[in-house]
Amino acid sequence: MVEAVFLDRDGVLNELVLNSATREYEPPHRIEDMKLFPYVIECLGKLQGAGYDLFLVSNQPDVAKGKTTLEALEKIHKKFDQLLTSRGIYFKEYYYCYHHPQGLIPEYSHECMCRKPKPFFLLKAEEKHNIDLGNSWMIGDRDTDIECGKAGGTKTILIEEPLSVHKRGNSLPDYKVKDLREAVEIIIQNTDEK
Template identity: 40%
Template sequence: MNVGMFLDRDGVINEVLSSRVKFVNKPKDFHLLDGVGEAIKLFNDEGFKVFVVTNQGGIGLGYMKETALHDIHQKMVDDLTKYGAKIDDVTYCPHKPHANCACRKPKPQMILDLADKHEIDLENSYMVGDREPDIVAGKEAGTKTILVGDRKDEKADADMFFPDLLSVANWIVEGK
């Protein structure tokens, strides 16, 4: 079995609600957060399969087409390649918030589907997010959970807290 690093996208991998970008609806709005390329490369080097699991309700709400989302994800992959980093798979929920679909975080279906597809040992894997729905999805899927960022989501009952993804990667490399 493989070990996975499941990453939320907005707020973990790329800027959102920043001075430069509010929402990422076009490739030009996508900007990697500092240290993300290096972090994902470290995860790759440590033998983790790296996945992106992201709610993209903007599709269901009509703010973005799925083709634009694919272009955004291609820009993410291209930007990460500059660091020698790679994402093994990306999955997303295109439904509106409150649609009560099976795939939208905090439900764990995206994680479970990727785990099944890539033979992932969830008990030894991690879900990294910046909000409570990410942490709940990770716990429901059976992963360890890590909250990153400075939004201080009081409801998020994560197993661990770090300021950013590079801090997580450095902790993993240092042997936990």
């Protein structure tokens, strides 16, 4: 069986963006706002080098909320993918949920199977890619990421990204860290001990 690292995207791999109208930090809606944190390539390279399969698990409800379009998010995803693959980082799957239970756009506004904290995508990866979830990891900056990992049976690491502080506080991760660099250190240490 294969061990995996499941990663949330916004606030973990790329910068959150200030919406000047609402004063809230959001995922990028414009292609020029998709900026990886400077340490991401090196960090993901270490995980890849240690033999982990990488999976992205990202909620993108702003389509359902009418704040952006699927087309715009697909362009941003394409840039995200290029930034990674051009530097030798290959995710096994990119899993996105575009739904929200209380959105405005009917097509995407309903309860769905795939929105974190539901572990749908982790279980999908387990089945399709023979992932050993008990020896895998989920990394995110919100309670919903940690709850998703726990529901799927992975170990969990909460990144305490300052801009998303109001989205967490009620989950019990195995580890809390400052950023992806510390998360990767923990994973590598645990890998060496086995």
